[in-house]
Amino acid sequence: MAQTARRTRGVTIIDVAKQAGVSPMTVSRVINADSGVRDQTRERVxxxxxxxxxxxNMMARSLVTSRELRIGVIYSNPSAAFMSDFLGGVFEEASARAAQLILLKGKDGKAPTPEAIEGLIASGVGGILLAPPLGEMPLVRQVLRAANLPVAVVGGTAPDAISVGIDNRRAAYDMTRHLIELGHRRLGFILGNPDQSASAERLSGFQEAVREAGTAEAQIAQGDFSYASGLVAGEQLLDAPTPPTAIFASNDDMAAAVVSVAHRRHLDVPADLTVTGFDDTTAAVTLWPPLTTIRQPVLELAAEALQLLIREMRAGTIAPAGEERSRVLQHVLVERQSTAPPARS
Known part of the structure; x- marks a missing residue:
């Protein structure tokens, strides 16, 4: 029955891809004699x-070739500052490599529906780039796994995808050590979205530095990387019977919210309260005082992930997990005017 139907409509590149167990893009590369396809894969096709x-036919070959760098970018992140830098890095790299981007945005920090993601795939993209936290959402990964397309994840972990990020644990450790060296012993920490591995890693680095100090006390409040959650967490920490003298927020948006809470309470930052963030987005330098923060090279992370994704798309096969599919970029602790030694009691 299936063979009769195939003869009626003609064999398509999708039929060949299914028969060979590869993506339609790989079949296209074999047909066009692309040297980036492995010999075993080429023979199977x-x-x-x-x-x-x-x-x-020549028209079909031309059409598929023109779509080789058609990339889907899926994002949904409550931090507007982070997403501004992320998309800036993606657009710049895509322009340099003549890649066409198709954007799909989830609402309210949630993933797009499976139907929306499937629609993006059906539009003819050859690879998918995921902004955090989508790379760690099981439903998103399940839909993409079924599509058998190269996938790159920024700022998260995904064993079956390209991943590009920083050492979040070490970065948080470095910032916490900096606060302790300034003389702070009552430290507050605002946790990010509990569904993201970066949140747990940053908390781990904070706690490790506190344990090593021995004399430091830690208070932790839950956030979700949004400015609104930083307002709530900041109020909670400053309402404590013995409030912290320094608050380390897991991103700049939440740190900016803590500065706002401090100003409402007529607390001087940093004379009365030290505040630090994470990411070094535009939010870190558009408020007073500018934030001491961890510089996560968001533009570079996005560009690097897109480079690796394009390389894999051109190769025509999904590379095995390992160093070739994973990159860890360097973070930097940037000191500005939001930090100072604690005021004398």
């Missing part, structure tokens, strides 16, 4: 072409 008696 050619066997499927012979078995199905597939006859590509």
């Amino acid at each position: 050619n066997e499927a072409i012979r078995a199905l008696n597939y006859k590509p």
Whole structure:
């Protein structure tokens, strides 16, 4: 029955891809004699072409080739500052490599529906780039896994995808040590979205530095990386019977919210309260005082992930997990005017 239907409509590149167990883009590369395809994969595709008696036409070949760098970018992040830098890095790299971007945005920090993601895939993209936290959402990964497309994840962990990020644990440790060296012993920490591995890693680095100090006390409040959650967490920490003298927020948006809370309470930052953030987005330098923060090279992370994704798309096969599919970029502790030694009691 299936063979009769195939003869009626003609064998397509999708039929060949299914027969060979590869993506349609890989079949296209074999047909166009792309040298980036592995010999074993090339032979498997050619066997499927012979078995199905597939006859590509020149128009179809031209169309598929023109879409080789058609990339889907899926994002949904409550931090507007982070997303501004992320998309800036993606657009710049895509422009340099003549790649076409198709954007899909989730609402209110949530993932797009499976139907929306499937629609993006059906539009003919050859790879997918995921902004945090989407790379760690099981439903998103399940839909993309079924599509058998190269996927790159920024700022998260995904064993079956390209991943690019920083050492979040070490970065948080470095910032906490900096606060302790300034003389702070009552430290507050605002946790990020509990569903993201980066949140747990930053908390781990903070706690490790506190344990090593021995004399430091820690208070922790829950946030979700949004400015609104930083307002709530900041109020909670400053309402404590013995409030912290320094608050380290897991991103700049939440740190900016803590500065706002301090100003409402007529607390001087940093004379009365030290505040630090994480990311070094535009939010860190558009308020007073400018934030001491961890510089996460968001533009570079996005550009690096797109580079690796394009390389894999051109190769025509999904590389095995390991160093070639993972990058850890360097963070930097940037000191500005939001930090100072604690005021004398």
